Amino acid sequence: AQSVTQLGSHVSVSEGALVLLRCNYSSSVPPYLFWYVQYPNQGLQLLLKYTSAATLVKGINGFEAEFKKSETSFHLTKPSAHMSDAAEYFCAVSDLGSYGKLTFGQGTILTVHP
Amino acid sequence: DAMVIQNPRYQVTQFGKPVTLSCSQTLNHNVMYWYQQKSSQAPKLLFHYYDKDFNNEADTPDNFQSRRPNTSFCFLDIRSPGLGDTAMYLCATSRAGKTDMNTEAFFGQGTRLTVV
Numbered sequence: 498a499q500s501v502t503q504l505g506s507h508v509s510v511s512e513g514a515l516v517l518l519r520c521n522y523s524s525s526v527p528p529y530l531f532w533y534v535q536y537p538n539q540g541l542q543l544l545l546k547y548t549s550a551a552t553l554v555k556g557i558n559g560f561e562a563e564f565k566k567s568e569t570s571f572h573l574t575k576p577s578a579h580m581s582d583a584a585e586y587f588c589a590v591s592d593l594g595s596y597g598k599l600t601f602g603q604g605t606i607l608t609v610h611p
Numbered sequence: 612d613a614m615v616i617q618n619p620r621y622q623v624t625q626f627g628k629p630v631t632l633s634c635s636q637t638l639n640h641n642v643m644y645w646y647q648q649k650s651s652q653a654p655k656l657l658f659h660y661y662d663k664d665f666n667n668e669a670d671t672p673d674n675f676q677s678r679r680p681n682t683s684f685c686f687l688d689i690r691s692p693g694l695g696d697t698a699m700y701l702c703a704t705s706r707a708g709k710t711d712m713n714t715e716a717f718f719g720q721g722t723r724l725t726v727v
Contacts, residue, residue: 540701540718541654587653596642596661597707597716601653
């Protein structure tokens with residue numbers, strides 16, 4: 498069964514600093530990978546997705562992620578953090594043939610300091 | 612122009628008293644999902660509908676049931692809620708299929724259920 502590991506349950510950065518949130522997946526075949534963001538007491542919003550079209554994926558709000566098959570990783574980055582980026586971020590995986598069912602990582606809470 | 616709407620946003624129910632959460636969508640997606648998210652945890656899939664076909668996850672308790680009367684609506688019924696069922700319940704939809712690569716899921720705002 499596929500699984501997702503997010504390294505670091507909490508990440509803290511200063512406003513304007515680089516954001517790096519780590520995600521590694523375990524799957525026997527290249528999966529579909531997603532990053533979602535969740536603000537307190539809200540649902541999940543899709544930031545970006547990888548579906549084998551391009552390894553570098555650009556998403557909303559200046560976020561991007563790179564699929565590295567050799568490292569089984571899909572890390573999320575943003576060059577310059579903004580206060581409004583403070584939220585919880587979930588990496589998720591879905592396999593072809595699974596009707597879009599998502600398996601989530603444990604989440605990373607991003608704190609942005611002024 | 613909300614696309615996946617969950618009602619209510621907050622629900623308090625008594626231990627053992629049946630409760631129903633609702634979800635509607637304007638996207639005409641064929642797949643609908645229910646996820647449970649406990650405090651400080653990742654969302655966990657309870658079940659999904661592919662059109663009218665109901666698919667239960669192996670570890671979903673029997674206490675949880677679902678109904679999908681038409682494409683737009685899906686309900687989560689908890690027959691006898693326990694204190695451990697306190698959680699955020701998230702409804703999502705997608706156009707995913709067995710060979711469909713478009714597996715992006717759209718989530719509602721969630722219903723925060725508290726069992727007292």
